[in-house]
Amino acid sequence: MEKYLMKSKAMHYVFVIIGTILMAVSINLVYEPLGMVTGGITGLAIVIKELTGFIIKGGIPLWVTNIILNIPLIICAVYILGKKLLLHTLFATLCLSAALALVPSVNILPEDYLLAAVFGGALGGVGLGMIFVASASTGGTDLLAMLIHRFKPYYSIPRILIVIDGFVVAVGAMVFGISKTLYAIIAVYITTKVSDGILEGLKFxxxxxxxxxxxxxxxxxxxxxxxxxxxxxxxxxxxxxxxxxxxxxxxxxxxxxxxxxxxxxxxxxxxxxxxxxxxxxxxxxxxxxx
The missing domain is CATH 3.30.70.120 (Alpha-Beta Plaits)
Known part of the structure; x- marks a missing residue:
């Protein structure tokens, strides 16, 4: 699909910017306000923000945690995936962090966890799929999935992600409870299906x-x-x-x-x-x- 959509280098960056904004919207307006940990570094960031609330007012911001946790992963990936990926990953990571800092954390779906799982999962899946189409990664578990995909190419990146993010979701269950976690699992599944469809092509x-x-x-x-x-x-x-x-x-x-x-x-x-x-x-x- 990349061959047909990415006609210029500028389109790579446009897709990354739009994709990260969509992801930030799903995180700040849906997942974080409701305590739904759907996986990834941002999922861990939600947990860390909750646990550090008694140290820092409101907890450590998501965008700060996103940058700090991504640094070691990006460094490791440079040696395996090359410097070309580093540029795209750094750009996507910075874009996501900036979007997380700029998009306000507002609960637009109070207590409606099912709708939040569907809406957040679909919105985040579109954003994640656009980033993958641009041959980029927001770092974190996305980057880890790309590393695994390099050695196991017969597994798609979104499908690898659902396994990795399962562990992150389990951590969220211990902090926010099993009920919210079950809805988060629905969101993860929807995100995977949507991003997988965009990555493999929609022209069936x-x-x-x-x-x-x-x-x-x-x-x-x-x-x-x-x-x-x-x-x-x-x-x-x-x-x-x-x-x-x-x-x-x-x-x-x-x-x-x-x-x-x-x-x-x-x-x-x-x-x-x-x-x-x-x-x-x-x-x-x-x-x-x-």
């Missing part, structure tokens, strides 16, 4: 395999009526021991109904396999640009 499509003896007629109908390309794949039916031609086609989500109806009209006995496609590059979908 449908892939269909069609097995039918009327493959020529079906292929022609798809190309003419749906104006979609079709690929014929030679196959062999193991039960009938006969050679067949299986049709392969990718369409948009709204076109899959038209495709299945079109196939059933031509051959009611046709075998159709439909599955989700995360991202499609090529004519009629996303055009690849270097």
């Amino acid at each position: 499509a449908k892939m269909a395999y069609v097995i039918s003896d009327s493959y020529d007629e079906i292929a022609k109908a798809i190309m003419e009526k749906l104006e979609r390309g079709v690929t014929g794949v030679y196959a062999k039916g193991m039960y009938s021991d006969k050679d067949k031609k299986m049709l392969f086609c990718v369409v948009s989500k709204k076109e899959i109904v038209d495709l299945t109806e079109l196939v059933s009209e031509i051959d009611p006995k046709a075998f159709i396999i439909v599955s989700d496609v995360r991202e499609v590059m090529g004519e009629g979908f996303i055009e690849y640009k270097q």
